[in-house]
Each structure stands twice: as C-alpha cells, then as structure tokens.
Amino acid sequence: MPMTINDLLLNARESLQRVDAADLPAELESGAVLVDIRPAAQRAAEGEYPDALVIERNVLEWRCDPASDARIDEAVDHDVRWIILCSEGYTSSLAAASLQQLGLHRATDVVGGYRAILATQSDD
Numbered sequence: 001m002p003m004t005i006n007d008l009l010l011n012a013r014e015s016l017q018r019v020d021a022a023d024l025p026a027e028l029e030s031g032a033v034l035v036d037i038r039p040a041a042q043r044a045a046e047g048e049y050p051d052a053l054v055i056e057r058n059v060l061e062w063r064c065d066p067a068s069d070a071r072i073d074e075a076v077d078h079d080v081r082w083i084i085l086c087s088e089g090y091t092s093s094l095a096a097a098s099l100q101q102l103g104l105h106r107a108t109d110v111v112g113g114y115r116a117i118l119a120t121q122s123d124d
Contacts, residue, residue: 008094009090009093009094011097012093012094012096012097013093015097015100016093016096016097016108016109017108018089018093018109018110018111019108019109019111020111020116021110021120022120024083024117027081028051030081032081032083033053033074033080033081033083034049034051034052034053034083035053035054035055035060035064035082035083035084035085036048036049036052036053036054036086037055037056037060037084037085037086037091037092037095038056038085038086038087038114039057042087046114046115046118047114049085049117052085053072055072057086057091060084060099061098061099061102064080064082064102064104064107065102078103078104078105079106080104081106081107081108082096082104082106082107083096083107083108083109084096084107084109085109085110085113085117086109086113086114087115088112088113088114088115088116089110089111089112089113089116092109092110092113093109095109096108
C-alpha cells in the first residue's frame, strides 16, 4: 500500500523534538536560528516574526547545508539549531526532517506554526 501524506508527516515527526510556541523565545535566546519558510503572500497576510530569517521552502536545504555553495552565513556547521516555521506546523515538520537527513540533527519546527505563535501572543 502506498504511503499517504499523513504517514510521511508522522515519520518526519518521529525524529523531531518539536518546539512549543511559548518556548520559542527561550530557544532563540539560546542561539537557535528561526527560519520562516512561508511564501511571501502568506507572510504578508498573516504577519512576520521579528528576526526570523526568511528562506522560502524551495531553497531551504541549499541555504542551511554548511557544505553547500549556496549556504547562508548562519550555516556554520552541522550543529546549528534550526527551527523551521510555517503557517500551521505541517510543512515545517517535513522541511525540518529533510534538514535532519542532511546531518543537521538539531533541526526542528514549531508546533502549530505561526498561528500557534499568534495564539500564544494573544494569551498574554
């Protein structure tokens, strides 16, 4: 039987130590790098997280892999704590798992994505 997207998502999340939205500020204070992979239109409609690096999904692996010629300055080694952010926490799980396949084992994502961050901020 072929794998479904739900199977793929569950498999991806098995290796992730996902971050709750309320814990994100502490992670960033500890040196984690937040990467927003939402498309520009989604960021414009929903809002942006201050200091998040914007790297759209189609180039994420090239920008975060320290062995890539297209890497960003933050991709100094395989020990970077990448925290991937999407709108609801689905695409980010798949993206973080892909980074882990590159040896970036500390990569993870935000449970519930940007919408969970907004909900946490409205609870304050």
